[in-house]
Amino acid sequence: xxxxxxxxxxxxxxxxxxxxxxxxxxxxxxxxxxxxxxxxxxxxxxxxxxxxxxxxxxxxxxxxxxxxxxxxxxxxxxxxxxxxxxxxxxxxxxxxxxxxxxxxxxxxxxxxxxxxxxxxxxxxxxxxxxxxxxxxxxxxxxxxxxxxxxxxxxxxxxxxxxxxxxxxxxxxxxxxxxxxxxxxxxxxxxxxxxxxxxxxxxxxxxxxxxxxxxxxxxxxxxxxxxxxxxxxxxxxxxxxxxxxxxxxxxxxxxxxxxxxxxxxxxxxxxxxxxxxxxxxxxxxxxxxx
Amino acid sequence: xxxxxxxxxxxxxxxxxxxxxxxxxxxxxxxxxxxxxxxxxxxxxxxxxxxxxxxxxxxxxxxxxxxxxxxxxxxxxxxxxxxxxxxxxxxxxxxxxxxxxxxxxxxxxxxxxxxxxxxxxxxxxxxxxxxxxxxxxxxxxxxxxxxxxxxxxxxxxxxxxxxxxxxxx
Numbered sequence: 528x529x530x531x532x533x534x535x536x537x538x539x540x541x542x543x544x545x546x547x548x549x550x551x552x553x554x555x556x557x558x559x560x561x562x563x564x565x566x567x568x569x570x571x572x573x574x575x576x577x578x579x580x581x582x583x584x585x586x587x588x589x590x591x592x593x594x595x596x597x598x599x600x601x602x603x604x605x606x607x608x609x610x611x612x613x614x615x616x617x618x619x620x621x622x623x624x625x626x627x628x629x630x631x632x633x634x635x636x637x638x639x640x641x642x643x644x645x646x647x648x649x650x651x652x653x654x655x656x657x658x659x660x661x662x663x664x665x666x667x668x669x670x671x672x673x674x675x676x677x678x679x680x681x682x683x684x685x686x687x688x689x690x691x692x693x694x695x696x697x698x699x700x701x702x703x704x705x706x707x708x709x710x711x712x713x714x715x716x717x718x719x720x721x722x723x724x725x726x727x728x729x730x731x732x733x734x735x736x737x738x739x740x741x742x743x744x745x746x747x748x749x750x751x752x753x754x755x756x757x758x759x760x761x762x763x764x765x766x767x768x769x770x771x772x773x774x775x776x777x778x779x780x781x782x783x784x785x786x787x788x789x790x791x792x793x794x795x796x797x798x799x800x801x802x803x804x805x806x807x808x809x810x811x812x813x814x815x816x
Numbered sequence: 817x818x819x820x821x822x823x824x825x826x827x828x829x830x831x832x833x834x835x836x837x838x839x840x841x842x843x844x845x846x847x848x849x850x851x852x853x854x855x856x857x858x859x860x861x862x863x864x865x866x867x868x869x870x871x872x873x874x875x876x877x878x879x880x881x882x883x884x885x886x887x888x889x890x891x892x893x894x895x896x897x898x899x900x901x902x903x904x905x906x907x908x909x910x911x912x913x914x915x916x917x918x919x920x921x922x923x924x925x926x927x928x929x930x931x932x933x934x935x936x937x938x939x940x941x942x943x944x945x946x947x948x949x950x951x952x953x954x955x956x957x958x959x960x961x962x963x964x965x966x967x968x969x970x971x972x973x974x975x976x977x978x979x980x981x982x983x984x985x
Binding site for chain 2: 549553559560562564671673674676677678680691692695700702706714718742799800801
């Protein structure tokens with residue numbers, strides 16, 4: 528990996544070891560972009576395209592922006608839930624189970640004021656996980672797939688070296704509140720900073736305020752993503768709730784700029800994060816991207 | 817009626833998403849090399865040109881294409897020139913980064929394209945330098961990915977990485 532700071536500080540490129548081989552592909556899909564970073568052994572472009580097709584296929588069936596998708600047709604009352612494809616019914620059932628286990632903190636049926644069933648908070652993580660499975664099957668044993676800040680990792684960044692994932696500070700886009708090292712697993716973050724107040728507590732119709740962001744680390748992005756959304760709404764108690772799921776841990780950043788780690792997350796902790804004193808400095812409120 | 821209301825709400829939701837996602841371009845702090853690259857400021861139209869990475873310079877085997885395969889920098893790599901990363905096409909505009917390299921050292925990072933839009937100008941003054949610092953932070957901490965980052969910053973990092981790969985760095 529190129530070290531830009533050292534490079535600009537005057538260390539000649541010749542004195543540094545070269546970057547690991549990697550193959551990068553960026554795919555616009557699902558209203559975001561998904562980047563694939565494949566390390567050896569490489570797979571051919573067709574395998575990456577097949578993984579992308581998984582994403583496009585799920586997007587076509589689940590997009591609420593497309594009136595003719597399955598969910599679009601459900602929203603328009605043109606089809607009954609029992610007539611939907613098995614995947615869609617499975618997703619809705621998984622969302623219902625989450626609504627139950629979170630006491631309504633995650634609810635695909637109630638969170639929109641217009642009553643439209645909207646499992647998009649669940650679909651993205653699941654879709655990326657499905658795409659990575661396809662890549663995995665093709666033999667890409669070392670890859671990192673990122674979808675708008677949610678990440679799935681397989682294998683290693685380089686022989687003997689785990690993937691290093693930074694957790695963005697919610698208030699200061701250019702600072703890392705935490706760094707974790709993972710091999711096989713997922714990292715998902717929920718917060719209010721990215722697109723304004725897009726997370727709403729359906730139970731109370733309020734915007735959660737206890738945490739600035741909550742990150743979940745665990746084996747599967749499907750659940751890591753959904754747990755992050757749920758636990759962010761729950762606030763501080765959400766951290767313990769995440770930890771109650773075997774294999775899953777959480778990192779919470781509180782409104783008072785504390786960085787809280789559950790034991791499972793702490794087991795993945797790596798160096799490289801900015802010092803807490805750096806994180807407590809208030810930045811400009813528009814420093815979003 | 818219900819369908820129409822749902823459609824109207826969806827349209828309003830889309831409009832809101834468009835609004836909050838617009839990030840105006842221009843960065844006074846960045847060297848005066850910011851180009852619009854075809855994005856029409858204010859109208860929110862997106863550039864749909866082909867995705868091409870280009871590079872000019874003296875590094876061997878420069879490739880900045882959409883599927884850049886990086887080669888390790890050979891010992892004694894003294895790349896010089898400008899290297900342009902992949903033009904990442906996002907839902908609300910393109911992101912493209914160019915680096916200037918002198919004797920294997922990066923001397924500048926420039927955003928050639930950032931999503932443009934009619935959103936408040938005061939945000940535009942902050943976005944580009946933040947994206948740049950964000951990418952530099954991740955680079956300096958040897959970070960492979962950032963959780964919680966927006967897709968704009970993800971695109972910026974990907975384009976920067978392609979430029980670095982093109983430079984053989």
